[in-house]
């Protein structure tokens with residue numbers, strides 16, 4: 001099937017809930033899906049950004065339901081998911097996208113940042129996924145799309161919190177997929193994408209624009225992939241790194257990233 005037909009067939013008239021819809025990838029995904037007559041549920045803590053996004057797309061044929069939601073708050077997430085179900089009638093796809101980085105370099109450790117990363121990327125993703133499954137399983141259909149990261153390839157130097165949350169997210173998705181046979185589970189592992197999260201950072205390999213990333217991701221979901229790693233250079237690096245024995249990886253990472261004494 002041609003890519004345009006595939007996208008049309010999968011996304012047309014879907015009801016789609018997106019966390020982290022006020023910025024970066026959340027905005028790019030919303031824009032990429034807007035042509036498909038989608039009923040959107042947009043969630044984040046910054047209402048003004050979501051209203052701005054919906055207004056910028058108001059000439060199209062999609063409709064927007066907007067709600068402030070802090071994914072660190074389990075009750076708030078459950079209420080938001082159920083309110084969207086009431087509004088839209090059903091939930092077809094949920095993008096578990098909200099996430100933050102963390103200052104968890106061993107030598108520049110910040111507890112507040114570490115805990116916020118765990119509570120957002122891990123518990124926030126668990127709350128969103130479980131609340132959505134409680135709607136989708138009785139429907140006998142639905143798709144959970146989790147935005148993980150290639151940072152889940154190994155325990156990367158200086159990234160103990162962030163890598164841990166994304167590794168855990170991959171594992172949870174895999175585990176749930178073994179049990180909920182009517183539900184689509186797609187884990188997406190982006191490399192570096194141009195968003196506020198990466199703004200100002202140097203030496204980002206194979207950085208890609210957010211709109212290009214969004215097109216890749218909506219296509220992977222339409223193809224019902226279990227795991228999608230992009231760009232292709234990161235796909236190769238991910239698998240090469242995962243294949244290294246642990247002792248070899250740690251020694252190589254010390255040499256490459258930490259200097260000889262650390």
Ligand SMILES: NC(=O)c1ccc[n+]([C@@H]2O[C@H](COP(=O)([O-])OP(=O)(O)OC[C@H]3O[C@@H](n4cnc5c(N)ncnc54)[C@H](OP(=O)(O)O)[C@@H]3O)[C@@H](O)[C@H]2O)c1
Nearest residue numbers: 020022023024025044045046070071098099192193195197
């Ligand atoms: N950019 C990259 O290179 C890259 C690479 C791999 C993976 N990722 C992953 O992609 C996802 C999106 O990242 P991004 O690059 O688009 O970052 P971003 O531009 O910083 O956006 C992060 C989004 O998460 C939301 N968020 C953060 N904490 C939240 C909370 N407690 N409750 C509700 N929403 C919350 C933010 O909304 P509010 O602040 O308005 O609440 C914002 O919409 C993240 O999971 C990130 O780990 C990004």
